[in-house]
Amino acid sequence: MRELGIGLIGTGFMGRAHALAFHNAKAVFDLPLNLTLAALADADPQRARQCAQSWGFETAHSDWQRLIDDPKVQLVAITTPNHLHFPMAMAALAAGKPVYCEKPLAVSLEQAEQMRQAAKAAGVVTRVGYNYQHNPMIQRAREMIQRGELGQIISFQGEFSEDFMADPASPWSWRCEATHAGGALADLGSHLLAMARHLLGDVEAVCADSQTVHLQRPASVGNAEQRAIAVDDQVHGLLRFANGARGTVSSSWLKHGYKNHLSFEISGTLGTLAFDQERLNELRLCRAGQPGFQRLLAGPDLPGYAAFSPAAGHQLGYNELKTLEVQELVMTLAGEGGSGTDFDEAWEVERLAAAIRVAAREERWVKVSEQ
Amino acid sequence: MRELGIGLIGTGFMGRAHALAFHNAKAVFDLPLNLTLAALADADPQRARQCAQSWGFETAHSDWQRLIDDPKVQLVAITTPNHLHFPMAMAALAAGKPVYCEKPLAVSLEQAEQMRQAAKAAGVVTRVGYNYQHNPMIQRAREMIQRGELGQIISFQGEFSEDFMADPASPWSWRCEATHAGGALADLGSHLLAMARHLLGDVEAVCADSQTVHLQRPASVGNAEQRAIAVDDQVHGLLRFANGARGTVSSSWLKHGYKNHLSFEISGTLGTLAFDQERLNELRLCRAGQPGFQRLLAGPDLPGYAAFSPAAGHQLGYNELKTLEVQELVMTLAGEGGSGTDFDEAWEVERLAAAIRVAAREERWVKVSEQ
Amino acid sequence: MRELGIGLIGTGFMGRAHALAFHNAKAVFDLPLNLTLAALADADPQRARQCAQSWGFETAHSDWQRLIDDPKVQLVAITTPNHLHFPMAMAALAAGKPVYCEKPLAVSLEQAEQMRQAAKAAGVVTRVGYNYQHNPMIQRAREMIQRGELGQIISFQGEFSEDFMADPASPWSWRCEATHAGGALADLGSHLLAMARHLLGDVEAVCADSQTVHLQRPASVGNAEQRAIAVDDQVHGLLRFANGARGTVSSSWLKHGYKNHLSFEISGTLGTLAFDQERLNELRLCRAGQPGFQRLLAGPDLPGYAAFSPAAGHQLGYNELKTLEVQELVMTLAGEGGSGTDFDEAWEVERLAAAIRVAAREERWVKVSEQ
Amino acid sequence: MRELGIGLIGTGFMGRAHALAFHNAKAVFDLPLNLTLAALADADPQRARQCAQSWGFETAHSDWQRLIDDPKVQLVAITTPNHLHFPMAMAALAAGKPVYCEKPLAVSLEQAEQMRQAAKAAGVVTRVGYNYQHNPMIQRAREMIQRGELGQIISFQGEFSEDFMADPASPWSWRCEATHAGGALADLGSHLLAMARHLLGDVEAVCADSQTVHLQRPASVGNAEQRAIAVDDQVHGLLRFANGARGTVSSSWLKHGYKNHLSFEISGTLGTLAFDQERLNELRLCRAGQPGFQRLLAGPDLPGYAAFSPAAGHQLGYNELKTLEVQELVMTLAGEGGSGTDFDEAWEVERLAAAIRVAAREERWVKVSEQ
Known part of the structure; x- marks a missing residue:
């Protein structure tokens, strides 16, 4: 089974939600790709290392560009503050890598327009975290x-x-x-x-x-x-x-x-x-x-x-919607998707x-x- | 206690709702006026008589203008089809009598405008049946x-x-x-x-x-x-x-x-x-x-x-809202109202x-x- | 159409609820009997007179036995405190008159037993006000x-x-x-x-x-x-x-x-x-x-x-359940009933x-x- | 930080729920012990191996007694059919190891009695999966x-x-x-x-x-x-x-x-x-x-x-109750518990x-x- 190395940028609440979702998607679904938690980036090197260890990532980076350049990373997940979505996603697309970006796509319609054009040009799968x-x-x-x-x-x-x-x-x-x-x-x-x-x-x-x-x-x-x-x-x-x-x-x-x-x-x-x-x-x-x-x-x-x-009635929670989002993304990356928001x-x-x-x-x- | 003779035009569902509301308002509230069911009008003389007897009205008319002219009638209630609200209300106002008209006031804004001007000129209490x-x-x-x-x-x-x-x-x-x-x-x-x-x-x-x-x-x-x-x-x-x-x-x-x-x-x-x-x-x-x-x-x-x-929790029903509407009207006629829709x-x-x-x-x- | 003279004992909240229910049942249903509000009894003669007038009863009594004996009364309705249900209902049954008694039937099982035996012996219609x-x-x-x-x-x-x-x-x-x-x-x-x-x-x-x-x-x-x-x-x-x-x-x-x-x-x-x-x-x-x-x-x-x-959704209220109870009783008295509680x-x-x-x-x- | 090696018996729906809960508890809580997924047992050796790999366990056993005896295992989690709870829990207690057993404790009150006596004698922490x-x-x-x-x-x-x-x-x-x-x-x-x-x-x-x-x-x-x-x-x-x-x-x-x-x-x-x-x-x-x-x-x-x-209103799901159960168990094992069901x-x-x-x-x- 083909490997899919995850590179995750951001270690806040949403970063952890992504980390859990990648792990849990692997455990609860028969995914067509073999997810590995390849790299985690945070501007604070100590926090990057700590979270990488606690969440099971192989490598920690304090420079997000290095995460994008990391050859083990085949998918770039972005969970940083909104104004950083644009530079990070553009860099990942420039590197020809699929991007999974938290919502909103950008902080202006102009940025959003550039991002969708870049995605079209790159020809890679993109997703935005409208997990509901x-x-x-x-x-x-x-x-x-x-x-x-x-x-x-x-x-x-x-x-x-x-x-x-x-x-x-x-x-x-x-x-x-x-x-x-x-x-x-x-x-x-x-x-x-x-x-x-x-x-x-x-x-x-x-x-x-x-x-x-x-x-x-x-x-x-x-x-x-x-x-x-x-x-x-x-x-x-x-x-x-x-x-x-x-x-x-x-x-x-x-x-x-x-x-x-x-x-x-x-x-x-x-x-x-x-x-x-x-x-x-x-x-x-x-x-x-x-x-x-x-x-x-x-x-x-x-x-x-x-x-x-x-069994019915055993409710799903908010976090499981994220796991379902990751599943759809992985299926799409494997050519079997999907109705996710690109x-x-x-x-x-x-x-x-x-x-x-x-x-x-x-x-x-x-x-x-x-x- | 001053008498208030009710003249009701119309014997459909809403006519009956008015008849019940006048009776019940009298029974459940200490009203400042003594309501009497003076006259009922329906174009069909037999139906007018029949309903008057069954609902307790003293007189029956087949010509609504005669009900308006009836000296025992001090309030004209109108429950006929919408397009008849205008001529009936205008006639009642011309006779200087208070009017209680079912909603809508009229079938055009022009009619409604004439009706409110006539009401203002007549200087009488008016009400429209927005009972909710x-x-x-x-x-x-x-x-x-x-x-x-x-x-x-x-x-x-x-x-x-x-x-x-x-x-x-x-x-x-x-x-x-x-x-x-x-x-x-x-x-x-x-x-x-x-x-x-x-x-x-x-x-x-x-x-x-x-x-x-x-x-x-x-x-x-x-x-x-x-x-x-x-x-x-x-x-x-x-x-x-x-x-x-x-x-x-x-x-x-x-x-x-x-x-x-x-x-x-x-x-x-x-x-x-x-x-x-x-x-x-x-x-x-x-x-x-x-x-x-x-x-x-x-x-x-x-x-x-x-x-x-x-006791709380012993719900009121739709018909009782009509009784409450009549109460507000009667209080207003007695000079003690009221927030009703004129x-x-x-x-x-x-x-x-x-x-x-x-x-x-x-x-x-x-x-x-x-x- | 045969007349049914109502004799009502008690002028509290439940007395008024009965008075309204008799009136409204007549107005909203095509009843097979012609209800008349024949007599109202309350131990206080002034209150009896006042309520009789306000609720539309023909006669007022301060002695409930005289109401029972009143030849215009063909149905005895009892809305007095619970411990009075027994003597009043027994007297009405002794007079061979149908009884409509508020719940509970009695204040002891022994009384209730005597009452049901008396009802059986009298062979008249009885009802107890389980209006829900x-x-x-x-x-x-x-x-x-x-x-x-x-x-x-x-x-x-x-x-x-x-x-x-x-x-x-x-x-x-x-x-x-x-x-x-x-x-x-x-x-x-x-x-x-x-x-x-x-x-x-x-x-x-x-x-x-x-x-x-x-x-x-x-x-x-x-x-x-x-x-x-x-x-x-x-x-x-x-x-x-x-x-x-x-x-x-x-x-x-x-x-x-x-x-x-x-x-x-x-x-x-x-x-x-x-x-x-x-x-x-x-x-x-x-x-x-x-x-x-x-x-x-x-x-x-x-x-x-x-x-x-x-129309659906235009809710009935608590008081209308009482009107429905009266309807069932009247239908039963006319031989067309009924699943009411006897x-x-x-x-x-x-x-x-x-x-x-x-x-x-x-x-x-x-x-x-x-x- | 002290290690806690988890040994999990059973690979059905509930086995997977435990595996996820151990992982997620580690990710979402600051636990006082360092959880490791030490060993997984299933009677079917191939399934044991497969699940161990997919869920991240270090070792796979087809004989549950060997899992209990595994020195890396410091907590035995039992998710097998009800009638197996007794022998497995008794063996774990005999080995002096804490036990986390799915409900019900046993299939008879006699078994349950032996198990609680054994737990008392062993002096170890026990928990039963009443996760609600x-x-x-x-x-x-x-x-x-x-x-x-x-x-x-x-x-x-x-x-x-x-x-x-x-x-x-x-x-x-x-x-x-x-x-x-x-x-x-x-x-x-x-x-x-x-x-x-x-x-x-x-x-x-x-x-x-x-x-x-x-x-x-x-x-x-x-x-x-x-x-x-x-x-x-x-x-x-x-x-x-x-x-x-x-x-x-x-x-x-x-x-x-x-x-x-x-x-x-x-x-x-x-x-x-x-x-x-x-x-x-x-x-x-x-x-x-x-x-x-x-x-x-x-x-x-x-x-x-x-x-x-x-944020409020972002509902927890059924599976997260299991994660919370694991957290309470780990806190108790670290001496900081707990109101769990022993x-x-x-x-x-x-x-x-x-x-x-x-x-x-x-x-x-x-x-x-x-x-």
Whole structure:
């Protein structure tokens, strides 16, 4: 079996999530490639060494370019802060190596455009970490839609809200800077837009409204110094899909009570489907002719679930979605994929978000193709 | 105690609902006026007589103008088809009598404008039957908002969807004619717009999208003849409230699984509040600092509830909202009201709906004051 | 159409509920008898007169025996405190008049036994106010069971819990006296036992455990004087039904958070059915072969619902269950009934409760037929 | 840091779950011992080798005794069929090695008794895989109870039901044999009993009822040959806890619609707490004085959660409960534990189940200490 040497850049929470996902994908799936944890990079050499040992990587680098150049590395995984995605991914593509980059693809649409062009030119597999799409329940929803089980899709109502910035005393962070892809739309809403596209395809036009509610925040926890905030706290929009469906999207990080409320309802001529990521192992479904909604619990009949549990109702967790993402990537690298989000698709998500920003700023309907 | 003679026009489902509501309001509340069921009118003299006897009215008329002229009638209640609201209400106002008209106020904004002017000129109490607002849970929600318990309101997401037209074989009816105030926006959405205004006040601008999904329907059940349909099956919109809140509205009569899904979530800087009329005795609330949503069940601490039941959790039904509506009307007639929807407010609802139609047709943001 | 003169004893909350139910039943149903509100009795003559006028009764009595003797009264409705049910019902039966008595039938099994014998001897229709059974959703559940839609019934798990006595400072009341049919089992649990019998039929044997948690309570609100409490605060039991099903019952008035939690789950070889009276317009159902539970919302397809609303999802309230109870009674009086609870069935409920008390006291399985 | 060599016996679903849990515990926690995957045993030498390589074990054995004797093995983990737990655990204890055995401890109370005596004699750490207890939400529930946040606990109502045997065509398996710890009580109910003890402590007396509904099943899927079934399909019982609380337990593998319905409600004088394992990241809680239940979503404030995710609402899955179980075991081995289930506690669970069986058979209350 062919080897696939993993080179992972970044040792934060998401770096560890990748390390676990690579390991667990190997253990729970019969993968067509033999994954090896070849190299780990962190700017801090000591941390790089420590994490490499603890997570099972063979080599540690403090210079990420050396990881990319390492001949044992056949896949470059990027989990660093958002503004570093661009240089790292471009370097990996220049080296002709497949790239697995955390979301968002980039911190500007211009960067994203260069990245997708570079990926096209390199001709390698790319992936961006929109791991929520790998939830087996989401895959089932997508299948239902594609098979026509819901009939013609006429409406999508989506929301991704949390409350981690609801307290005006929650301090400034990089998430409050547009140049780091901050704001509710970029941070949360992009997951929702990616999901909308994953389920229903292209969006043709948008109209939107967005607001900054708390115009300043403490520079750090308890700090008397206030920093001005320019990014959006909430956004509401209208979408027109190429398939004729219409809908709404909302995203807020100020909505008390919500912790992971990526939710949607999809209305079709043959049924309604609803999902809320705060209960990620469930779908609510009402087919035409049925008296009411039924609750579906994830089980081994779903794609991917059986690898983790032989019995329904034994819920998958957030981290296992990452393992499923790695599996899809490996299958694709082996020529057997896949519906994962590549750079081209991630650019589409960025372009859609950009169109929403323009629509909000100019208070008009905007064609996505204008961007 | 002063007498209040009720004159009721119409003997359909809504006519009976009014008759019951007048009786029950008298029995459950200590009203400041002595209600008497003075006269009932229906174009069919036999039905008028029959219903008058069965529902306890003193007189029956087949000519509604005679009911209006009847000196025993001090309040004219109108429950006839939508296109008759205008002539009947105008006649009652011309006679200087208070009017209690079912929603919608009229079948065009022009009619609505004349009606509110006539009401203003007549200087009498008017009410329009947006009975969902009289739900004690809604009154509690409104109080919470007005007292600032949710802080500054920043977002409203509302929906009113049902599925009674979801089957393309559901036949044409007057609800499919714009000239009878048909379509999902007028039939269902107007309740939602009225609710949004009841809770958050004026809307300044709107943007919207609407669709007719099923372009023809059978002329009647099982009829091979098809009629062309021009009214909207679904609408989605963005709202900007005068108080600074932003939001979305959606309405559909094609959404499988929903029967009475007038729902909203209101996000404020101090909490989130959610309601779904399919569970009309419940609110979900999360205040700032609380770990999650709590469910509130209607109980005798709510305005109006105690008249019906001394114990919490013994749910009120749809018909009791009508009884509460009558109570508010009677209190207002006695000079002790009231937050009910008068012709002026009902015109505002119609104007808002008209703005949404323009916004959808012209694909642009529309100021409500343009209408 | 034959007249049915109603004589109502008692003017408390339940008296008014009866008065409304008689009126509304007449308005919403095509009844085979012509109901007239003949007479109202209350020991206080002024209150009797006042309520008679306000509720529309022709005559007022301060002596309930005179109401029973009133030739215009053809049905005696009893809504007085529990210990008065016995003398009033016995007098009405002695006069050969049908009786509609609030639950519980009596304050001792001995009284109940005399009452059912007297009813049998009188040969008149009797009814006891277990109005929760008249919920159309419950009628649907019963039909499903009787038609075999759930297959062989194998398990019943029932609970009726509220929290109105959860605070140890909630004062003593007649509900705390066994001689007034007090205690959680008698006050709440009897509804659950009646429901279990209504749905699944006879219970053959029981085992149970009961407790008084708060052994004394203030004599009245804020009173420093404490009274000893002997009745049960909670009870748990096992049931063996004659049809082979087994199950559990629980009842408590100390359970924080519950307001009207009469709930059950019924498991059959072909499906599971669940109900919670805090959402009285809903059932949860999973049939064999279905992937999960579906929610059924009450609608006009249910027996009784359509009289109140032509559309699904427009919930019935607690008071309308009373109207439905009156309808069943009137139909039965006209010879067209009915599955209502008569004195014989109410005695069965009392006997079952008595068996549970013995089982708890003697710590053993008890055959219901022992009582 | 001291090494801890893991020896794992069994390569089925549960063997893999252990392998993953050991790996992931090392990656997500700062453990005080250095875990090494020393040896894996399976009777099939080829499978042993294959799994060892794929899961990262250093050595493979086809004879489990050799694994126990392997000096590199300092902890013996047993994931084989139930009837093998006894000989393997006894051998490991004889070798003076800590044991981590899957539930149930044994297939008879006699075996369980020998095992706990052997553990006591050996003086080593033992653990049994009741992993549901390691759910951070359950740990939070336990803390709340122990800190008195719910006041005096007065009631426990527990259920563990699934539907995997609901179809009478579901074939015979070892789960249908009492000698393999089969039946709904042993297979599912033991989890519930362990949970009840984990949360509320000792049970003093029980009364119960159990039934075999389907008296025969196909020998295998689609097989015309039927085998007689003697184990219980469902059980209902009453519990008396040593702390004074009373309650009910139910377990069934015939209950349509349930997949993992280990649920409980605990009523205390200061609050009610509810849990359903089909939503394992949630608790419902109503404290005295609060108007209704609130939903708590798991988050990093809970013990153990933060190791997996820094944000609330990013649910843990079933497999992560196993990782948490391993963490507790390792902490205990390092002298820093722990509330895990050791052989003594697992024997208590078995004794409680045995008491329930006697109570059902002899139709009487049974003191647990009789067993």
